[in-house]
Amino acid sequence: LPRLTAGLADLHAAGYQVMLRNSGGLAVVADPGVLNVSLFLPATRERYPITAAYQLMVDYVQAVWPQLNITTGEITRSYCPGDYDLSIAGRKIAGMSQRRTAEALVIMLYVSVDGDQMARSQLIQRFYQVSLAGHHDARFPDVDPQVMTTVADALAAPTDTTATQARFIAILAQHGTVDTTSLPLVTEEPEFQAHLNQAYQQMQRRQQRLHH
Structure with missing residues (x-):
């Protein structure tokens, strides 16, 4: 990004801290309405290829909200788009990344549970606009805030990260012991x-x- 410093200053001015993470590739927002879930697996790459590992998390999320028609596939104008974006009716609710070693892997998910997703998307939209300073670079998404939403909006019912965390744990407990x-x-x-x-x-x- 040719004017990254200006983009970071814009994020700081909006009240956000900035951290360079060790997986994934593009900007995401973390605030009290966003839940991060990680699955750590002691497994070889042969046992869990990249697509199989992602599908494991997809199955997990779908089990948490069986009443929602959650699909996978890149939402190109979301922030941090990827092949395994999770969406409802074409609007993204979650994204994933992986980190691997020879004998273990972790699948990392962020899911927008509630809160102002429009404001989150506009924040990243403006970050890229400021940081690109009028240049076009296909490596960075042209963010459209209309293509993202939250689980609460999709459910048309209130929910929050605390309730969602409890739901994830309950689903996991159906398949083994939660220690x-x-x-x-x-x-x-x-x-x-x-x-x-x-x-x-x-x-x-x-x-x-x-x-x-």
Whole structure:
């Protein structure tokens, strides 16, 4: 982006913090109405090819909202468009990305549960307009705020991220045991803390790229 610094300043002026993430490729918005869900799988690439891993998350989301006709396919003028965008009647509600190692993978989902999706889309639309400064670059979407929506709007009923999180956990519990005690214990172990500290330092170095 030729005027990235100006685009970032515009986001800061709108009250947003900016972080360069380690998966996916384009800008997304995270606020109290957006839920992030990650599935970590100890599995080889052969067991879960890219499409199969994405489909696992798709099946999960469809089970959370069986009353909604959720489809997959790129919504080209959404922000961060991709082949596995999740949409309802042509309007995107969620996007996904993956991160892989030789023996494990994580599928990451953001879903716009409620809140002002029009304002989110307009924010990213303006970010690209400011950052591109009149240049055309096919790598970045020409965001149309009309092609995105929220789950609450699609349901025509109130819902929020707390209720949605509970629903995701309930669906997962139908396919196995939900253990909410082991992970907090593991995260206190010295080996985990060492890995966490290393990953945090890598994240800090990644953020510096935004300002150079």
